[in-house]
Amino acid sequence: MKILVAMDSFKESLSSLEAGNAVKEGILSVDENIDVVVKSFADGGEGSIESVMEDINGERIDLKVHNPLGEIIDSYYEIMDDTAFIEMAKCSGLDLIPESERDPMITSSFGVGEMIRDAIRRGIRNFVVFIGGSATNDGGCGMLKALGYRFYDEFNNLIPAGGGKLNRLHYIDESRAMEEIKECKFVVASDVKNPLCGEEGASMVYSIQKGADEKMAFDLDYSLKRLAKETYDKWGIDYSNKEGAGAAGGIGFAFMAFLGGKIISGVDAVLDYSKIKEEIKDCDYVITGEGKFDRQSFMGKAAVSLCIMAKEYNVKTILLAGSVESEDKLDSEFIDGYFSIIHKPMELEELTKKDTAYKNLKNTARQIFKVIV
Incomplete structure (x- = not known):
C-alpha cells in the first residue's frame, strides 16, 4: 500500500512537513511496511x-x-x-x-x-x-x-x-x-x-x-x-x-x-511546479488537511484542490482538520472521509501548541488506519 501525505500548514502551529510527519508516524505505528510518502504542500502562502x-x-x-x-x-x-x-x-x-x-x-x-x-x-x-x-x-x-x-x-x-x-x-x-x-x-x-x-x-x-x-x-x-x-x-x-x-x-x-x-x-501553481502530481498516480490513498475545514475550503483551497486532483486518478482521499464546521454540508464526491483531529474540549491556545497538534494528528491517523489495514 502506498500513501501520499500532503498537508497544508496548520497556521501558527505546524508546518506542512511537520503535520505530514505526524500523520506518517500514526500510520506506521499500525503497519511499518506501508509506503508513506510525505510531501510539503501549500496554497501560495507560507511553505x-x-x-x-x-x-x-x-x-x-x-x-x-x-x-x-x-x-x-x-x-x-x-x-x-x-x-x-x-x-x-x-x-x-x-x-x-x-x-x-x-x-x-x-x-x-x-x-x-x-x-x-x-x-x-x-x-x-x-x-x-x-x-x-x-x-x-x-x-x-x-x-x-x-x-x-x-x-x-x-x-x-x-x-x-x-x-x-x-x-x-x-x-x-x-x-x-x-x-x-x-x-x-x-x-x-x-x-x-x-x-x-x-x-x-x-x-x-x-x-x-x-x-x-x-x-x-x-x-x-x-x-x-x-x-x-x-x-x-x-x-x-x-x-x-x-x-x-x-x-x-x-x-x-x-x-x-x-x-x-x-x-x-x-x-495550481504549487501542483504544476512540484512533483506531487507524479506521486499521486500510483497511490492507494491521499491524505491531506488544513486547520479549518468548511465551505470556504471548496473555493480553491489547497486540501480540497489536492483531493480533486487525486480523484482524476481514482485515488481514495482523506482530509484531516483542526476543526470541522458541522453546520455546513461538507460531503463531497472528491473526499472519501473527513475527520476532526480534536478529541476532547480544549482551549484554543492549548490546541494550537505544536506538541498538541502533532499528537492529535498522529493519533487520528493511527485510529483511521487501524480500521483500514
Whole structure:
C-alpha cells in the first residue's frame, strides 16, 4: 500500500512537513511496511517555495531584506533555470511579527521588492511570486518603492510606509523605476479573488486579521481607493475590480497595474511546479488537511484542490482538520472521509501548541488506519 501525505500548514502551529510527519508516524505505528510518502504542500502562502523546490535542484539565494515593520532580517528566494521563485511570507509575512505589533497602517511590502530587485540585478527576468500570508495592506506600494517608484502627497512629500497614509496620495513618479522591469514577466500565485476595494476588498475582508480594527479597515479601504484613482488618472486603466487585485493587501493590484503581472491560482501553481502530481498516480490513498475545514475550503483551497486532483486518478482521499464546521454540508464526491483531529474540549491556545497538534494528528491517523489495514 502506498500513501501520499500532503498537508497544508496548520497556521501558527505546524508546518506542512511537520503535520505530514505526524500523520506518517500514526500510520506506521499500525503497519511499518506501508509506503508513506510525505510531501510539503501549500496554497501560495507560507511553505510554497518548499513545496515547489522539494524535488527540484534550484539555487537558493540568501539575502537580507526588510520585514513588514522595516527591520532587517535574513531571508531567501530560489532560482531555477531563468526564473526566480519568491514567497512573500518570507519577507512580508504575518508570521514574521508578533501579534502585539501587527498594524497594517504601517506594515510594508518593501521586502518583496528587495527580492525582485536582487534577482533582476542577477539577470533574472521571469518571476513566480507566491503572495499568501502577508502582513500588509499597502497596495503593494512598499514593493514598488523598492523598485524605484515614488509616491507623493500634494505638498510633494514622500508618502510614508504602510497603507495608512496612502489617503494623501497625489502623484505617482515612475521616472526612477528600474528600466529592466519592462523586460520582466511576473506570474503571481494567489487563491484570493477579491477586488481591491469595497465590502469584498482587501481592507474590509482581510485587514482585521492583520491587526486592524473596524475604523482602520475603513481608512485603509479609502487609501486603496485613492491609489486606484491615481493609478487610473496616470495610465487610464482601472485594475481595482480585477479578480485578485485585493490579494495580499492589494499587492495583486500593484503587480497587475504597475508590473504587467498575471494572477493564477496559488495551489495550481504549487501542483504544476512540484512533483506531487507524479506521486499521486500510483497511490492507494491521499491524505491531506488544513486547520479549518468548511465551505470556504471548496473555493480553491489547497486540501480540497489536492483531493480533486487525486480523484482524476481514482485515488481514495482523506482530509484531516483542526476543526470541522458541522453546520455546513461538507460531503463531497472528491473526499472519501473527513475527520476532526480534536478529541476532547480544549482551549484554543492549548490546541494550537505544536506538541498538541502533532499528537492529535498522529493519533487520528493511527485510529483511521487501524480500521483500514
